[in-house]
Amino acid sequence: MQSPETTVDFTGQVLIAMPGMGDPRFDRSVIYMCSHSDKGAMGLIVNKPNRGLRFGDLLEQMSIETSDETPDMPVYFGGPVEHGRGFVLHSRDYVSDISTLEVSPTFAMTATQDILEDIAVGKGPALAMMVLGYAGWGPGQLEQEISQNGWLTGEASHALIFENPADEIWPDSLRRMGVDAVALSATAGRA
Numbered sequence: 001m002q003s004p005e006t007t008v009d010f011t012g013q014v015l016i017a018m019p020g021m022g023d024p025r026f027d028r029s030v031i032y033m034c035s036h037s038d039k040g041a042m043g044l045i046v047n048k049p050n051r052g053l054r055f056g057d058l059l060e061q062m063s064i065e066t067s068d069e070t071p072d073m074p075v076y077f078g079g080p081v082e083h084g085r086g087f088v089l090h091s092r093d094y095v096s097d098i099s100t101l102e103v104s105p106t107f108a109m110t111a112t113q114d115i116l117e118d119i120a121v122g123k124g125p126a127l128a129m130m131v132l133g134y135a136g137w138g139p140g141q142l143e144q145e146i147s148q149n150g151w152l153t154g155e156a157s158h159a160l161i162f163e164n165p166a167d168e169i170w171p172d173s174l175r176r177m178g179v180d181a182v183a184l185s186a187t188a189g190r191a
Contacts (some may be wrong), residue, residue, distance in 0.1 A: 001150070009037040010142070011030045012104030014021065014160070015043060016152040016173045025080050028170045032156055033088055033103060033137050034109050041137040043090050046161050049074040053142070055130055058086070059120055062113070074166070078131030086151035087131050094125035106158060111142025127162045152177065157179060 015031040053075045059066050078087055088110050092102065098112040108125075118124040130175040137145070145151055154177050164172050174180070 008067065008143075010153055012043065012154045012156060014046075014154050014173055015142075015146075016154055016177075018095070018149055018151060026135070030169045030173050031079070032107070032161060034089075034103050034134075036141060036142065041142045042137050043135045044078040044087055044129075044131045045076065045135060045165045046089065046131075048077040049166050055119075058130065059116060061128060062116065064113070064120055067121045070120045072130075073128075073130065076129060076131040078133040078167075079135030081134050081136045083133030085111070085133065087126075087134060088115050088119070089129045089131065089161070090115070091127040091162075092125075092127035094128075100106075104156070107156065111139055127158055129141050129162065136170055152179070176185065 010033045013033050015029075015033060016121060017029040017031075021027055021029075022092075026045075027046050028047070030047045033041060033043040035042045055073045055075055056066055056070055058075055059070065068182045077083070078104050089110055090110065092106055093109050094100070094108070094110070094115065096110045096112050096114050097104075098114055100110045100115075102108050115128075115132075119128060142151075146153065147182050152174075154173055160169060160173060160176065
């Protein structure tokens with residue numbers, strides 16, 4: 001049994017919102033955890049595209065030149081904190097000259113403009129997702145939400161995050177855990 005002062009590190013995993021989450025911004029959300037420590041946690045929602053906002057639109061707003069290599073990809077709502085700030089969750093085959101957070105052996109996150117410029121001309125990572133905003137928790141807050149049946153935790157994979165349509169990420173993350181979404185309960189309890 002774990003002692004109360006021991007914190008499980010969810011960095012590099014996904015949080016899967018349980019029914020009855022209580023916060024509509026996180027309803028059916030899957031969050032890739034970029035960092036988690038006793039000081040708090042930060043993650044990016046990976047299954048909520050901003051309807052009507054595409055990557056090219058964002059580049060245009062930032063006066064970044066596009067090319068024939070610019071991918072036509074959606075921009076996602078990454079969470080309610082600093083929703084005007086951009087982050088790119090991507091494969092580890094790219095490292096920014098300025099700053100890249102190497103989250104796990106297969107995922108990295110970059111929040112500097114150079115990655116957008118590189119993606120626009122076909123020199124970015126093989127797999128990438130652009131998000132605006134992030135989800136954040138203070139010390140102990142995430143652990144409390146998990147203990148109150150707010151989140152399940154699961155393994156992250158490129159297939160789950162980069163290959164699924166956005167509306168399939170939540171049910172697929174549950175299927176990968178052997179959980180039927182219909183059987184989930186919004187009520188916590190003890191056996």
